[in-house]
Amino acid sequence: MFAAKRPALSNPLMGFLNISMPDKSNTLKVALPKGSLQDPTISLLANAGYDVHLSSRGLRPSSNDPELDIYMIRAQEIGRYLDEEFIDCGITGYDWVYENEADLVDLAELPYSRATTRPTRWVVVVPEESPIRTPQDLQGKRIATEGVGITKRYLGELGIEAKVEFSWGATEVKVPDLVDAIVDVTETGSSIKANRLRIVDTILTSFPHFYANKTAAADPWKRQKMERIALLLKAALGARGKVGLKMNLPKDKLDALLEMLPSLRRPTISRLSEDSWVAVETVIDEIVVRDIIPELKLLGAEGIIEYPLSKIVP
Numbered sequence: 001m002f003a004a005k006r007p008a009l010s011n012p013l014m015g016f017l018n019i020s021m022p023d024k025s026n027t028l029k030v031a032l033p034k035g036s037l038q039d040p041t042i043s044l045l046a047n048a049g050y051d052v053h054l055s056s057r058g059l060r061p062s063s064n065d066p067e068l069d070i071y072m073i074r075a076q077e078i079g080r081y082l083d084e085e086f087i088d089c090g091i092t093g094y095d096w097v098y099e100n101e102a103d104l105v106d107l108a109e110l111p112y113s114r115a116t117t118r119p120t121r122w123v124v125v126v127p128e129e130s131p132i133r134t135p136q137d138l139q140g141k142r143i144a145t146e147g148v149g150i151t152k153r154y155l156g157e158l159g160i161e162a163k164v165e166f167s168w169g170a171t172e173v174k175v176p177d178l179v180d181a182i183v184d185v186t187e188t189g190s191s192i193k194a195n196r197l198r199i200v201d202t203i204l205t206s207f208p209h210f211y212a213n214k215t216a217a218a219d220p221w222k223r224q225k226m227e228r229i230a231l232l233l234k235a236a237l238g239a240r241g242k243v244g245l246k247m248n249l250p251k252d253k254l255d256a257l258l259e260m261l262p263s264l265r266r267p268t269i270s271r272l273s274e275d276s277w278v279a280v281e282t283v284i285d286e287i288v289v290r291d292i293i294p295e296l297k298l299l300g301a302e303g304i305i306e307y308p309l310s311k312i313v314p
Contacts, residue, residue, distance in 0.1 A: 028216075028225050030068050031082070031090030032061070033075035036114040037208060041091055044112060047236035047310045048229070067225065076146070079104065079211070088216035089226050095122060095185075095206035099149045105217040108210040108230040110237060117240070118187050119207045122150055124200040125172070125192055126181045135201045138162045138181060144174045145183035154183075154203045172197060235311035242309055243289060246281035247301040254278060256299060262288060283312065 042052050051064045061070045078092035083102035126132045144167040145151045171182045172195045216222045267282035
């Protein structure tokens with residue numbers, strides 16, 4: 001005879017530790033930009049408290065938040081996938097949302113970029129020796145760009161008729177032999193100068209934004225989750241380039257300290273067990289620390305501690 005089949009036992013540790021598995025219905029589909037914005041975006045998320053771990057192919061990362069289902073997608077495509085509601089929310093540049101004319105909910109502007117803290121700029125570029133000096137000189141000309149929609153809308157607003165063709169990267173090599181001008185992205189303009197090119201006009205400037213589609217934004221759980229992520233992302237950016245500073249100081253030197261200390265807010269002043277001393281704590285720009293610490297020491301400060309910050313929540 002066969003023994004009766006024993007019912008499957010759940011993991012006894014689950015009940016003992018009162019651990020519950022995450023609710024699969026509460027999952028947020030998040031798109032992150034693959035390419036030049038990938039590394040600074042993942043670094044920003046880490047500072048915000050979300051550790052993203054890329055797989056060998058970097059397409060479907062995992063994270064320390066089981067409620068996030070993350071996709072790595074080209075920044076150029078994220079706005080379209082959001083608009084078509086394949087993805088709940090994502091980080092992509094304002095420029096690509098503008099390019100795709102996507103109708104999205106803007107949860108936060110995130111002022112960072114691939115190489116600097118400057119916004120990216122879409123600019124009309126020509127060779128240095130080109131006779132094109134103003135946007136009106138583009139009339140009847142041929143222009144190559146990856147941002148076809150951006151360029152056509154710009155020309156349309158100015159009443160200029162020109163031939164605009166799509167270009168897959170390395171657009172600067174096409175002038176002047178193949179096209180009369182290009183519309184390209186730059187942060188510093190150094191690459192343009194290095195290729196002996198000249199900027200005629202700036203079409204638009206762009207930072208990454210945290211966007212959501214309208215259906216996800218109308219869902220109470222998803223909206224709350226996305227707003228919390230936005231808060232932490234902005235807090236992480238707010239801490240960029242700043243450090244905490246604390247010290248002990250003779251009380252009679254406090255007024256002199258307050259005059260010289262460039263604080264984010266009024267510094268915190270605390271009493272010490274010795275009445276003639278106070279503890280001071282503040283947040284300042286990291287770039288001024290090297291100049292101010294010697295001055296603090298001359299003022300009589302002791303136990304000066306500088307510490308990094310990952311978030312500043314306003």
